Amino acid sequence: MMLKFAVKQSLLATGVALLLAGCGATVEEASPDTAAMESSEDALLNLLPACEEPEELEHVVEHACLHAEYGPFEPVTAAALGAPVLVDVSQAHTAYQVTLPKRSQFNYAGRVSFLPDESGEFAFMLSRHRGLRIFEAATGIEVAQECRYNIATNVCSSLKTALIADLEADTEYHLEFRSVLPSNAAFTLIIEEAGHHH
Template structure:
C-alpha cells in the first residue's frame, strides 16, 4: 500500500505544481486584456467600458432625465467639427440637447465636439438616445478624462434613452464631449447631462 500512497502523493504534488503554474499564466491574461481594452479605446470603440455595478443607484437620475427626454425643454445644436473651435455649449441643466454631428472631412463617418462646464465637482451622468457613447477631454490640456462605467437603459425603464455613461468632473473646468458615428442614423441623437453625485468636503 505504501508504494501506491507515495505515487498518489507524487501525483498530487505534480497536480498542485501544474495548477500553480496555470494560475501564474492566467494572472497575466488580465494585463493582456487590459492592454487590448486600451487599444480599443484609442481606436474610439466607445463601448469598451465596464458595466455600472449598481445601476439601481441611477434609477432616480434616469427617471428624471427621461421626463426631459420626452417632455423637454429641447435645444437643437450642431457639434463643432473635430479640429474646429468648440462654440456649442451643453451645460444648461435639465435640458435635452438634440445633437447633429457634421460629416468628418479627415476620417470616416460623422464626428464632432460640444463644450460642457460643470458648476460643481462630482459625478455626472451623460444620458444618450443612442447606444454609442462619448469621450471626454479637458478643453485646456486635451487630456482625456476617464469614464467610470456605462449602463444600457432597458426600454421598459425609458424608451427615449438608451445609454448612460458616468464620469467624475471638476467644477469650473471646461470639458469637450466628443462623439463619433459610422452610420448617418447615429449622427443625430439626444444628450442629457445630470448630476449623479456630489463631492463632499471634509
C-alpha cells in the same frame, strides 16, 4: 477564357448594383463595411465596466427621461473636429438634440463644450448606443469614464446609454462624438449630476 469570366463578373456586379438601386437601397445600406466599423467601435465602448449601483442611476435616468420626452429641447450642431468649440451643453435638465457635422461619406464627428458648476459624478445620457469621449479643454487630456449603463426600455424608451464620469467644477470639458452611420449622427444628449463630492 479569362476575358469571358471577367465579363461575367462585371455583368454580375452591375446587375447587383442595379437591383439594389431599384429596391431603394443606398450605398451605405449596401456596404457591410460601415456596419462592421460601427459595431467594432461599439465593442470598444462596451469594455467600460457596468455601473455597480444601477438602482441609484435608474432614478437619474427616470428624471432625464422626462426631459427626453417633454423637453425643454435645444437643437445644437456640434463643432467640427479641429474647429473652435462654441456650442455649450451645460444647461441642466435640457434635452440637447445634437447633430454631428459630416466629415466624409462614412464619417460624422463633432465636439460640444460642457462646464460643470459643481464637482462630482455626471451621467451623460444618450438616445443612441454609441458613446462619447471627454477631454479637458485646456490640456486636451482625456478623462476616464467610470462605467456604462445600458438603459432598459422599461426604464426609458427614449434613452439608450448612460456614461458616468467624475468631473471638476469650473473646468471646461469637450465632449467628442463620432459616428459611421447617419442614424447615429443625430441624437439626444442629457447631462445630469449622478453624485456629489463630499
